[in-house]
Amino acid sequence: MRIHIRNTTILTMNQEEEPFIGDIVIHNDQIEHVIRTDRQSIESIIPPLTGDDVQVIDGTGKVTMPGLINAHQHTPMNLLKGFSDDLKLMDWLEKKMFPAEARMTPEDIYWGSQLSMAEMIRSGTTTFADMYMHMNQIAQAVDEVGMRASLTRGLVFHDDDQGVRIREAIELVESWHGQAKGRITTMFGPHAPYTCPPEPLKEVMHLAKQYDLPIHIHLAETKEEVITMRERYQQTPTQYLYELGLFEQLHVMLAHSVHLTKRDIQYLKGMRGGVIHNPVSNLKLGCGIAPITEMKQQGITVGLGTDGAGSATTLDMFQEIKAATWLQKLDYGDPTVLPAYQSLQMATIESAKLLAIDHETGSLEAGKKADMILIDLNRPHLQPVHNIVSLLAYSVNGADVDTTIVNGKILMQNRQLLTLDEQEVMRQGNRRAKRIVEGI
Ligand SMILES: CSC[C@H]1O[C@@H](n2cnc3c(O)ncnc32)[C@H](O)[C@@H]1O
Numbered sequence: 001m002r003i004h005i006r007n008t009t010i011l012t013m014n015q016e017e018e019p020f021i022g023d024i025v026i027h028n029d030q031i032e033h034v035i036r037t038d039r040q041s042i043e044s045i046i047p048p049l050t051g052d053d054v055q056v057i058d059g060t061g062k063v064t065m066p067g068l069i070n071a072h073q074h075t076p077m078n079l080l081k082g083f084s085d086d087l088k089l090m091d092w093l094e095k096k097m098f099p100a101e102a103r104m105t106p107e108d109i110y111w112g113s114q115l116s117m118a119e120m121i122r123s124g125t126t127t128f129a130d131m132y133m134h135m136n137q138i139a140q141a142v143d144e145v146g147m148r149a150s151l152t153r154g155l156v157f158h159d160d161d162q163g164v165r166i167r168e169a170i171e172l173v174e175s176w177h178g179q180a181k182g183r184i185t186t187m188f189g190p191h192a193p194y195t196c197p198p199e200p201l202k203e204v205m206h207l208a209k210q211y212d213l214p215i216h217i218h219l220a221e222t223k224e225e226v227i228t229m230r231e232r233y234q235q236t237p238t239q240y241l242y243e244l245g246l247f248e249q250l251h252v253m254l255a256h257s258v259h260l261t262k263r264d265i266q267y268l269k270g271m272r273g274g275v276i277h278n279p280v281s282n283l284k285l286g287c288g289i290a291p292i293t294e295m296k297q298q299g300i301t302v303g304l305g306t307d308g309a310g311s312a313t314t315l316d317m318f319q320e321i322k323a324a325t326w327l328q329k330l331d332y333g334d335p336t337v338l339p340a341y342q343s344l345q346m347a348t349i350e351s352a353k354l355l356a357i358d359h360e361t362g363s364l365e366a367g368k369k370a371d372m373i374l375i376d377l378n379r380p381h382l383q384p385v386h387n388i389v390s391l392l393a394y395s396v397n398g399a400d401v402d403t404t405i406v407n408g409k410i411l412m413q414n415r416q417l418l419t420l421d422e423q424e425v426m427r428q429g430n431r432r433a434k435r436i437v438e439g440i
């Protein structure tokens with residue numbers, strides 16, 4: 001099966017290549033050709049593609065770019081969006097989220113994750129990293145819907161149930177890593193320094209080494225977290241992880257990383273993996289501005305994620321792209337800081353590096369998996385077209401995405417979702433959300 005996208009504006013996100021007019025040919029799950037037709041006729045490069053096994057997409061007036069990669073998510077939390085706003089992180093988490101999550105059934109998780117997948121596909125995300133519980137249900141939903149995902153059983157350690165959660169984390173890895181035609185990968189997910197004492201954290205690190213898998217963890221999200229860690233361990237949260245050998249031994253994805261000292265940034269220098277910036281969630285919870293410009297200057301990879309819809313309130317990665325660049329400009333009082341292209345890199349190839357799947361996705365190159373989106377520029381807010389990169393970073397919204405393709409399969413075309421029953425997902429989501437939050 002081939003898909004031929006004709007006469008589109010292509011932004012490959014490969015080594016700072018400028019956008020160009022061309023064609024893309026997808027063969028099964030892979031990109032077969034990315035062809036510049038502004039310089040050569042397509043017929044001089046490949047024979048005409050015709051017949052039943054070729055689907056042609058007219059890309060005229062559309063930009064084709066790599067699918068966006070949301071590197072930090074809690075997909076079922078979409079069911080908790082908007083029920084408790086304007087609270088401090090710890091009040092929000094401990095008084096509202098944890099009690100609501102304790103009421104969630106495996107079916108709630110299945111439908112809640114699909115609600116998020118519908119929103120992500122609609123707004124141009126093709127891959128996400130998830131940390132939650134009942135991960136079997138999320139993996140099942142990923143398999144059915146067709147997205148690419150890195151799945152992690154979140155581990156919050158209480159004395160009583162440490163063994164159960166670790167067993168669930170191992171079961172997820174053993175049952176799902178490499179499944180769904182290779183679209184699912186897995187990691188180990190100790191939740192955060194303040195919920196993971198040294199002994200269980202060392203056990204998780206040992207497992208990650210044994211299975212040769214990365215770690216996904218929250219870090220230094222609030223000032224309060226820094227105070228708590230100083231009281232408990234006389235260390236910053238980053239120093240705590242560093243002293244345990246985490247950055248030396250493993251590929252690690254660090255969500256948030258807002259409150260880092262200069263020395264903390266030195267601890268991260270040279271690490272495998274890097275930092276996931278979550279600017280909208282950090283704004284909404286009043287956490288602060290992560291020092292991502294400084295981290296990037298030190299060679300640390302910085303990707304982008306929304307966090308759960310419970311805090312971010314939307315899963316539109318185009319909002320994160322804007323927030324990321326604008327917050328750095330504001331922080332430095334300098335509009336030249338974090339230019340548009342770098343912000344797009346964070347949402348594509350840099351996030352792919354964090355998920356350790358940059359050999360497969362994150363840029364449009366022959367041989368990579370066919371994960372891409374088409375954005376319709378035929379709208380007043382996207383005209384005139386002076387500069388494609390500027391439009392994508394500063395003017396496009398998720399609702400401008402026309403087509404979403406993952407692993408060579410079209411998940412949305414002309415804004416119609418093709419692999420999930422959107423009405424049923426919304427009906428289930430609404431019904432279940434009401435029951436979960438009642439009385440909390
Ligand atoms: C144990 S599964 C993951 C766990 O993380 C919680 N969570 C959601 N958003 C945040 C955040 O911004 N900081 C820390 N923890 C967060 C979620 O409610 C789950 O319980």
Ligand SMILES: [Zn+2]
Nearest residue numbers: 218255307308
């Ligand atoms: Zn989170």
